[in-house]
Amino acid sequence: MRIASWNVNSLKVRLPQLLGWLASKKPDVVCLQETKLEDDKFPAMEFEAAGYRCAWSGQKTYNGVAILTRDAPFALATGIPGFPDEQRRVIAASIGTGVDSIRVICAYVPNGQAVGSEKYEYKLRWLAAFRGWLEQELRQTPRLAVLGDYNVAPADQDVHDPEAWRDKILCSAPEREAFRSLLGLGLKDAFRLFTQEPGSFTWWDYRTNGFKRGLGLRIDHILLGSELASGCRACDIDLEPRRAERPSDHAPIMADLEA
């Protein structure tokens, strides 16, 4: 089973490219972030025609998340329990039957804007609440996969110029500590289960022409509970969509799981 995550930066703009990518790469589960669509505008019909069932939680202009699955998703949940938030940033769904079922969480972690800003404080509060929720979910369902745009580059090797980014947003010590505390729950960073090329990134700033210059960060991640991690065969970043016309600023990441 192949599970993927992609921050599409507007599902309206990226829908044709996403449909082409689904037909070409045939993932079984896809977590989307920054759909930027209100719920009544979600293109469920187009995805169903492509062979996917959907769960979504969106809003106007910003944020918005969705999960596409081959089989019908169940036990849907939106938002972090006990953390009231207007911003649509998380959705969870279960797929499969019996002992083979897995719990999928799709997350769009706040960007944080700048270290020390109000949005940064919100990001850290959000991540602390997120950790508490994942701890509960792991107790109920160890077969947990948490995919999304974490807006955190976990280590210097995930940054094209670590010195330039030192203590900057996406790289600051408190953000990295929050990410490490997720791994402390027993979750594994699927990408780092394998030998990877140096300079492997998932996001490049539009403004600096970052992709062509190799100026990227690895901020999109697939975290797996230990059981799923031990059955993970591969995890790769797909650069092809980032080379397309009108690309998202993010590339998709995909993991191949046993069963």
Next chain:
DNA sequence: ATGTCTCAGGGACTGAGA
């Protein structure tokens, strides 16, 4: 490199957010 892309409001362009 205050660089680009996206959306909303309003009906050309500006401001938000990333």
